Amino acid sequence: xxxxxxxxxxxxxxxxxxxxxxxxxxxxxxxxxxxxxxxxxxxxxxxxxxxxxxxxxxxxxxxxxxxxxxxxxxxxxxxxxxxxxxxxxxxxxxxxxxxxxxxxxxxxxxxxxxxxxxxxxxxxxxxxxxxxxxxxxxxxxxxxxxxxxxxxxxxxxxxxxxxxxxxxxxxxxxxxxxxxxxxxxxxxxxxxxxxxxxxxxxxxxxxxxxxxxxxxxxxxxxxxxxxxxxxxxxxxxxxxxxxxxxxxxxxxxxxxxxxxxxxxxxxxxxxxxxxxxxxxxxxxxxxxxxxxxxxxxxxxxxxxxxxxxxxxxxxxxxxxx
Amino acid sequence: xxxxxxxxxxxxxxxxxxxxxxxxxxxxxxxxxxxxxxxxxxxxxxxxxxxxxxxxxxxxxxxxxxxxxxxxxxxxxxxxxxxxxxxxxxxxxxxxxxxxxxxxxxxxxxxxxxxxxxxxxxxxxxxxxxxxxxxxxxxxxxxxxxxxxxxxxxxxxxxxxxxxxxxxxxxxxxxxxxxxxxxxxxxxxxxxxxxxxxxxxxxxxxxxxxxxxxxxxxxxxxxxxxxxxxxxxxxxxxxxxxxxxxxxxx
Numbered sequence: 001x002x003x004x005x006x007x008x009x010x011x012x013x014x015x016x017x018x019x020x021x022x023x024x025x026x027x028x029x030x031x032x033x034x035x036x037x038x039x040x041x042x043x044x045x046x047x048x049x050x051x052x053x054x055x056x057x058x059x060x061x062x063x064x065x066x067x068x069x070x071x072x073x074x075x076x077x078x079x080x081x082x083x084x085x086x087x088x089x090x091x092x093x094x095x096x097x098x099x100x101x102x103x104x105x106x107x108x109x110x111x112x113x114x115x116x117x118x119x120x121x122x123x124x125x126x127x128x129x130x131x132x133x134x135x136x137x138x139x140x141x142x143x144x145x146x147x148x149x150x151x152x153x154x155x156x157x158x159x160x161x162x163x164x165x166x167x168x169x170x171x172x173x174x175x176x177x178x179x180x181x182x183x184x185x186x187x188x189x190x191x192x193x194x195x196x197x198x199x200x201x202x203x204x205x206x207x208x209x210x211x212x213x214x215x216x217x218x219x220x221x222x223x224x225x226x227x228x229x230x231x232x233x234x235x236x237x238x239x240x241x242x243x244x245x246x247x248x249x250x251x252x253x254x255x256x257x258x259x260x261x262x263x264x265x266x267x268x269x270x271x272x273x274x275x276x277x278x279x280x281x282x283x284x285x286x287x288x289x290x291x292x293x294x295x296x297x298x299x300x301x302x303x304x305x306x307x308x309x310x311x312x313x314x315x316x317x318x319x320x321x
Numbered sequence: 322x323x324x325x326x327x328x329x330x331x332x333x334x335x336x337x338x339x340x341x342x343x344x345x346x347x348x349x350x351x352x353x354x355x356x357x358x359x360x361x362x363x364x365x366x367x368x369x370x371x372x373x374x375x376x377x378x379x380x381x382x383x384x385x386x387x388x389x390x391x392x393x394x395x396x397x398x399x400x401x402x403x404x405x406x407x408x409x410x411x412x413x414x415x416x417x418x419x420x421x422x423x424x425x426x427x428x429x430x431x432x433x434x435x436x437x438x439x440x441x442x443x444x445x446x447x448x449x450x451x452x453x454x455x456x457x458x459x460x461x462x463x464x465x466x467x468x469x470x471x472x473x474x475x476x477x478x479x480x481x482x483x484x485x486x487x488x489x490x491x492x493x494x495x496x497x498x499x500x501x502x503x504x505x506x507x508x509x510x511x512x513x514x515x516x517x518x519x520x521x522x523x524x525x526x527x528x529x530x531x532x533x534x535x536x537x538x539x540x541x542x543x544x545x546x547x548x549x550x551x552x553x554x555x556x557x558x559x560x561x562x563x564x565x566x567x568x569x570x571x
Contacts, residue, residue: 202408203407206407206469265409
């Protein structure tokens with residue numbers, strides 16, 4: 001197991017090195033901070049999404065779900081659409097970045113708390129109800145934003161579309177810092193929960209029997225998930241193509257890969273390995289796309305394609321068992 | 322001692338348990354039997370705080386269920402739930418090690434490992450230690466779950482229909498293990514059973530439940546009578562006595 005971590009670390013290091021040095025044009029004093037900020041943003045986004053997806057799969061006891069099923073990405077699109085609709089594309093572009101960041105983070109955390117209350121309202125409400133509530137809310141939000149999109153001026157719509165993919169072409173250092181301030185403590189808290197998450201993954205009855213009340217752990221994990229997804233999306237944009245995406249495929253891919261590379265049910269193993277894999281997929285993928293193939297296609301488009309196939313494979317394999 | 326006082330429970334207005342008073346003293350095997358829907362599993366779930374108490378009180382030694390800390394109760398009482406479904410993919414050895422969680426909180430020490438090894442041997446699981454739970458038979462899985470509850474090292478062990486889906490050899494093997502734990506290990510075992518004959522063969526005491534009430538309570542030979550079968554179970558099976566043990570002819 002330790003060897004596999006070393007190999008993962010080496011691959012991540014190589015990808016980062018490739019990302020920083022390949023196709024370098026211009027002076028290093030400009031390139032290093034410029035590319036370094038993008039590298040940090042990719043790492044941070046990847047780590048947040050990997051952690052959030054792993055926590056979500058543990059508390060829902062389901063290995064093909066990701067948090068975006070709860071409508072997080074659609075919420076980001078809704079905020080974006082409402083802003084472009086009311087302020088116009090130029091008004092939107094003039095908004096200060098930190099304001100947008102906190103707006104997105106705030107709205108997404110609010111959605112999380114709303115779902116959280118729905119979970120409590122049922123008394124003995126279960127995770128399935130929470131997930132279904134999330135799906136329905138997601139559909140509602142998506143429908144509302146597509147309604148608004150239909151009324152937007154076509155040229156403004158195209159600027160909205162451009163902003164609706166995750167992008168790492170330019171990273172604002174201020175945003176990066178804010179996002180790190182939110183995500184890193186959240187990931188640290190998830191790490192502190194690792195043994196309790198192992199117990200929760202045994203199921204609610206077994207967890208209760210072992211003295212670990214499942215409801216409390218689920219709530220805490222849910223808060224962490226909301227904050228992590230909120231800050232990652234506010235930093236980089238939605239990781240699924242905002243208009244459809246029933247599932248956040250990046251999270252799905254990296255957690256499924258982590259389970260293959262380091263097979264264990266322990267979160268002390270899965271958490272770091274999912275974060276490493278996530279860094280490799282994002283940084284390695286971005287290096288190949290940008291530097292080797294010289295494509296301008298956003299990386300999430302490729303991730304969706306690969307993720308869709310993987311999703312089918314997981315579904316088919318799951319149904320055979 | 323487990324003390325149950327004035328416990329009632331209802332689901333959507335439908336009474337499941339009606340004002341139960343029951344004492345389960347330390348030691349021995351107590352079997353809870355009764356027809357389907359009598360409230361046996363509900364009572365067991367309430368003792369193990371898998372369900373929330375609606376009225377009444379349940380005490381385990383000096384701890385009060387629902388008031389004491391979950392972790393303290395987990396060191397005194399272990400439960401093997403009816404639905405032995407484990408969603409995580411883990412190995413038999415890892416599952417049994419999780420049983421030690423209330424003591425080590427995720428950092429097993431040498432003492433925990435010793436107990437796990439002893440438990441695996443006791444439950445004849447040594448050969449299956451590294452197999453995944455979804456790769457072994459239903460009987461082996463039930464045994465692994467029982468081993469996990471045993472490894473928890475508690476004085477009280479509750480089992481909810483552990484013989485479900487077990488063939489006769491696996492069922493007898495598991496019941497013998499439980500019998501040994503009570504006799505040799507001084508554990509208090511409370512077990513929900515479907516099969517009256519298994520209850521008669523292995524339990525020191527039988528508690529019969531019927532429509533949410535305690536219908537009878539005592540040693541197997543005094544409890545299992547023709548009246549019980551017709552009155553509680555609504556069937557007219559014959560009872561033979563072999564040695565001192567009553568046997569229901571099915």
